[in-house]
Amino acid sequence: MMDHEHYRSAMMADPRDPDPALRQHRESCAECRAFGDSLLSFESRLERALKVDIPTSRDVLPFERKAASAARTALKAGPWRRFAIAASVLIGLGLAGGLWLALPQRSLAADVVAHVEDEPQSWQPRDAVAGADLEAVLKDSKLRLKPDAGIVSYASSCYFRKHFVPHLVVQTESGPVTVMVLVHESASRPVQFNEQGYRGSIVPVPGHGAIAVLMRGAAADPPGAEAQALQRIAERVSESIDWST
């Protein structure tokens, strides 16, 4: 036989509980019926309180553009346009002196790493992205890539920090390097980072935000040399972009 306390505890946990035993107790106990009515009134207020209107400034669902971009990238039509190899950008390996700094722009670096972690497929070896597809990805950011940027094996327009940005993977002699063109970000000076298995650099591009480059896995070169190399890759990519489009 259900008592008042059990009824009230059960109702407090789930006022809409259709358990026949609860209903039976309610019908036989005026005190609990009054409590139940009061609780249902409270519940109704709770339901209405939760139904807030949340005005949103975002009319376009990001995946629409993302999906369109991914579809373009996935098309494997036509001869691959091979850009000149970016091997030379690693020449500076002998130049030591780059510091593996702590992270004054940690949040940007962390967000870049988090984004790249979310797209593990971008690292998979594959043929170069067709020129038209690459152009389409860059066009979202009103950019063009000059034909000497290197082999781009992945290109996607990605939603990052409230903007769509080009996310590229460029094949270099040191392996694949992710490049994110961050025209909406700002950086006052080059910053190196090393976290969660990714090493990279964020390089300012005067008047055009910044470029992030990163590699994954253990460093093959001394930290200073690799930092220098990454920075040079970023600079090379920056030089290969036609920012004026």
Place this chain on the structure above:
Amino acid sequence: MNDEVGGNRRRARFQALCQTLRPDLLRFAFWLSRDRALAEDVVQESMLRAWKAQDSLLDENAAKPWFLTIIRREYARTFERKRLITVDVDDLIAKEEPVLAAAEEQDLSEMRAALFKLPDEYREPLLLQVLMGYSTAEIARELDLSGPAVLTRLFRARQQLRVLCGEDAVPDGEA
């Protein structure tokens, strides 16, 4: 060609699904985070993740809990990534005042402020039950809790809400 048509159809269907579910998901994210801007970010990112993982949604009827799980994970990831600092709940209430205000019913504003003050472990199962219509078993599965633990949290959630709204507490016999 067929692939392209199929892809377009799939995209349109997925888009329609998102449009339908978005208001509820946004509300859920808002009450979870107590921050409208963050809620928008979380829902936006979650939809991108959902788009990428849409093959894992085998039954469109299960879309809501599927999205909800993605949102909860995305919110947790945001928390880890940004290392959100603890803030005063009164500041949160003041910041979201335009959303919480209910000009026509003062007691709704009061209830909303009380909801903001509920600890996460009580607020979340309550949201799942009242806002999303989850059963106790579904909440237990989503939050990885036992059924009795869910009932206890729901009891305490309502208990605290009642007190915060100036109503009498109910003797805590079971919980």
